Amino acid sequence: MTREEKEIRLADLVLAKAMWPYIRPYAWMLAVSTLLVFAGIFFELSIPLLIQKGLDGFILQSGQNSKDALFLGLHMEDFRSFGLFFCLMILAAFVIDFGQTLFLEYSGQKIILNLRWELFSHMTGLPVAYYDKNASGRLVARVAGDIENMNEMFTSVLVFIFKDLVLMAAIFVMLARLNAGLAFYLFGLVPVILVSVTGFSRHVRSAFRTIRQKIGEINHSFSEGISGIRAIQTTGSAATFIKRFRDLNATHYDAAMRQIKTFAVFMPFIGLLGIVSTAIILWAGGLKVTAHEMTIGELVAFLTYMKLFFRPLRELSEKFNLLQNALASAERITTVLEQKKDRQRLTRKRVRMDAIHHLAFDHVHFSYDTETPVLKDICFSLEKGSSIGIVGQTGSGKTSIINLVTGFYRPDAGLIRINGQPQESINTMDIRRKTALVMQDPILFSGTVKDNICPPENPLDGLALKKVLEQANCGFLYDKFDGPDTVLREGGRPLSAGEKQLICIARAFACNPDLIIFDEATSYMDSGSEQAVHEAMNRLMKGRLSIIIAHRLSTIRHCDRILLLRVGRIREQGSHPELVRAKGEYYHLLEKETL
Ligand SMILES: Nc1ncnc2c1ncn2[C@@H]1O[C@H](COP(=O)(O)OP(=O)(O)OP(=O)(O)O)[C@@H](O)[C@H]1O
Structure with missing residues (x-):
């Protein structure tokens, strides 16, 4: 056993435990389905035996006791009642197959439905x-591709691997019972079959793995290419992207061809084994029939069982690979689901909070990777009704301060206090409920403007919604579009960047926050749109705590306090007139901006 196989098998128990809560409600269906599989095998294996009885008992009249205890202890007097019995058996096999497929698909789909939703x-x-x-492309592949692999595992792999193995074992028993001498010839082929199936599985598995991996990369490349189409077309980097994609595509093609070639050799090889063994059995069986050691019916039944034996053999090795693949998917899904504890950590054993009226940073230090300091010794405080503006060069740590306020990250040292209490003692969800974040890239979802402003499960009445839109300067919605019922497509299309930002401000009004954060909210706008957004921002800031991050000093000059950051440290702090009087870095920046 290779190290990798060992690891997968060790992980299987953990996986089964993780997946069990999703399987448990439908376990009885899977059990019924498995029982039906057994019943199906019984019927499948009965057919060749019935053919033998029909041939020997009625058609050729060569069997000695064919009419006695014809089948399952039933006596058939004439060929018509035998034919009727045969038809009933086939009908029963059909009904069982139908029931088995229905139970299996239903339980598989239900498990996947719940798992996808939970994920x-x-x-x-x-x-x-x-x-x-984690790259978003990879995470999307998890919800889509990995769940689909698991669906395949439940509906077409697990039960069928089990079915095929039981079927093949049962066929061996039937063959030995029909004629032990002939079955002995067939057992001689077993080592050849085992060696070829193992070799084939190994080859296909490595190709499978490369294909799956490359498909993930291809998806990622596609999504990156589509979302960054403007940058690609304007920077002239299309050729680089196309070349990278072509290489990826070619690797995928090579792996797919490797897989196809392996199948192209293996499938006919198994077919060849089937033909060779049929020829051997026909020759040896024919000799036995002429020597009256065997009936023709028994020989035909023997050959029919052999045919049944080679069919699952072809599929089994392919299904083992699918199983490996599905287990890898289950492992990835479990890893995501295990992140649960982190979310619970934010709310469990923490005090509830109704309103934010004070926020303070007390000697806060922070880094993303615990090695590179991003914020150093940050101190400031903010009260209800006042505002703080944060300026600083690119990468100076402005957005990182917001990441700490909203609880997306934790400080390495120092304290963040909300209403005088340490932030980590307060339910983070309560803090977020009372905070509105208006970002540089306005995020709007496909749906109506109304749904974007307030979720359908928590709607605003018509009058309140109109007021919110008025306060946020969203009059354009009534002039150019269908008001709050305007339907937005992906990314907030067809609104302009400024219009989208105003809708985001309306959303902030609707949730009536205590703390409002603007992170470069006007940086993409022309002066006309900026004016409209500023008016809406000023209205929203009244009576709340506000933090405004901006590159342009004009955006934050009216703030009660301004922090100037450089390389993660506060270099200057004060009101606009104080900082101008100090004639420091802020003053020089202001001079540059007014030039
Ligand atoms: N998720 C992250 N993981 C690791 N490092 C990060 C992460 N986000 C930001 N950084 C790093 O932290 C530093 C501060 O980033 P931050 O986004 O806070 O700067 P900023 O002042 O908001 O910049 P900008 O004005 O360009 O938006 C930068 O050096 C950046 O590379």
């Missing part, structure tokens, strides 16, 4: 830090 709802609650570390 998605769970992912919406995962810490932002998790998303910062």
